[in-house]
Amino acid sequence: MARDGMVERDRGLTVAAHALLILGVAIMVLPVYLAFIASTHPGADFLSGRIGVLPGPDLVANYAGLIGTGAGLQGFPPVGPMLWNSLVMALGIAAGKIAISLLSAFAICYFRFPFRVTAFWIIFITLMLPVEVRILPTYKVVADLSLLNTQGGLILPLIASATATFLFRQVFMTIPDEMTEAARMDGAGPLAFFWHILLPLSRTNIAALFVILFIYGWNQYLWPLMVTTDADHYTIVTTIQRLVSTATQEAPVWHLVMATAILALLPPVAVVLLMQRLFVEGLTATEK
Template sequence: MVENRFWLNLLSHLVLGLGVLLVAFPIWIAFVASTHSAQGLVSGTIPFWPGDLFLENFSQVLSGGNDGSVGVSAMLMLFNSLVMALGISIGKIVISLMAAYAIVFFRFPLRSVCFWIIFMTLMLPVEVRIMPTFQVVANLNLLDSYTGLTLPLIASATATFLLRQFYMTIPPELVEAARVDGAGPVKFLFDILLPLSRTNLAALFVIMFIYGWNQYLWPLLVTTDEHYYTIVMGIQRMLAVGDDEVAWNIVMPTTLLAMLPPVGVVLMMQRLFVKGLVETEK
């Protein structure tokens, strides 16, 4: 029996509370900064309590009336980031799902060689192959387009590897039973394999969504039109003002808005995360 010790529980809660405060403190400062004027934030003292300009600053950000460093509204940049993140995450999942399905459940020559070739691409991150990839995108006239933002980043060896490892744990008896019942490859994929993979796909979706949302280097290269700027690029342009003062009352609301979609995705997928951890059948 585990002994219930009051002081030990109190110490544990204090440590957890301290951790929450340390994590939440930067977010609180960003929120406070979004409620003050630009002059009040560059005076040399950091306010710790909200001001009275919350609605004014956020309406200015959402309407596009920023400090002039970015000529589009935060809503458009959020939309561009959402398109890019969804395109990358869904594309990665679909391609990785089909690749892992073919490698595990189909018999064809050099099947293992194909998998290890895919796996070896992990040694080539985006930064290593970014110049030839940019050249291909430029030759295809995909610069300043949603296709150019998402298409070169949708292949994922990591997702293929994780899905392959999960599919290899599926009992052969299940595959044989589906074959006896007359289920073809497509029916087996949609009716049996996808329901079994929902927790894995949810976890991959969250990881890939955040990966696509936080992309900076690739959008910086393939976009010159402000109407295709992502929210990460917009924040960087707001900070790159040279010798001028940074409009923190505009940067901080934009930063808070940029945090909302990833946090929302994590919260929506949290139940599947927990279910995937407690299921003992897998």
Template sequence: MARDGMVERDRGLTLAAHGLLILGCTVMVLPVYLAFVASTHPGADFLSGRIGFLPGDRMLENYAGLIGAGAGLQGFPPLGGALWNSLLMALGIAIGKISISILSAFAICYFRFPFRQTAFWLIFITLMLPVEVRILPTYKVVAGLSLLNTQGGLILPLIASATATFLFRQVFMTIPDEMTEAARMDGAGPLAFFWHILVPLSRTNIAALFVILFIYGWNQYLWPLMVTTDAAHSTILTSIQRLASTATQEAPVWHLVMATAILALLPPVAVILLMQRLFVQGLTETEK
């Protein structure tokens, strides 16, 4: 009897846990689903509140118009270019941050030079200076270098990462000294040791950081809004702001705003789904 009661109690806890998970997923997914439904209806239906919970018959028309014709609005370019700009920015930031950070951590861990620890702590202190704090001097430097409305202006000021440097340093510190000595005895130079040993051992950490940094770069809003005054160089998030600013009673484009938001959601979700296994491994591995 006691065992049967325990089984029933465990089953009840399992059902309760799954019920909470389903409720949480519903709360998270419902707004996205409603935005998708709104993006498949005409703009007049959105303003009148006649959308409901079922998709409409304007999905292909709305999305194809956004990507190919820029919603048919004067001065609003097609979103295909904005998606490409966001993709280049996100990839550039992710790859740039990982490349600089892993090399910085390699130098700090494996080279002996004056003020080595001071250099690391100076890098680490920059965590207290987010983009919003240094945005005005950074903008002045970018403008002085004529990098406004360029991919370089979008990417270069954001590719330094103290967090990634710290994480790679912690990974490298777990690698036994015997491995370093063995590589030296085999005649491997610093670059060979870095490329053939450290990088493969850091593969899952690189993958996890890539997912995080890609989403970080993709979700940048304030910086692209400042350095891209030309609509042809705008990103997908700034395009949402520009499209929403054109929404009036005479031009009800809120359904297109929702469609743009759905398009902005797809690439980060695709990256997470494609790299989910490596992402989880990189966050949970404790030994090499």
């Protein structure tokens, strides 16, 4: 009888835990669902509160028009190229941060040079300087190099990462010294050791960081807002702000704002879903 009671209690706790998780997911998904519903109705319906809980009649028209021709009568450019700009920017930032951080951590861990530890701590201290603190001198450098309104201007100032360097350094420090000695005895040089041993062992960590850094690059707002004044180089996140600024009682484009927000949500979600297994492994793996 006692055992049956324990089983029933465990089953009750499991049901309660699942119910709590479902409630949490519903609370998080509900605003996204309402934004999607609003994006399928005419703009006037959104302002009047008549959007309901089911998709409206303008789903295809709103999204096709927004991606292909822009915001219609408001003369706003199409968001298709802006999605591409954000994708290139996010991929460039993620790949650049990972590449530079891998090489930096490799140099700090496996090479002996003067002030090696000092160099690492200087890199680490930059974590205390957010982008907003150094944004004006960074903008001055980008402007002097004629990189305003370019993909290079969007990507290059953001590809250094003290966090990724620190994480890869910690990963490399877990690799046994015997493996390094074995590679040296087999005649592997530094680059061969890096390419054939360190990179494969860091695969899951690279995948986890790629997901985080892709989302970081995709969600950039302040820097793209400063360095892009040409519509051909707008990103999707700054486009949401620009659409909001054009929304008035006479030109209700809130349905287009919601549609743009939904479109901006899709690529990061796709990256997380596609790399979910490697992402989890990279965050939870403790042994190589």
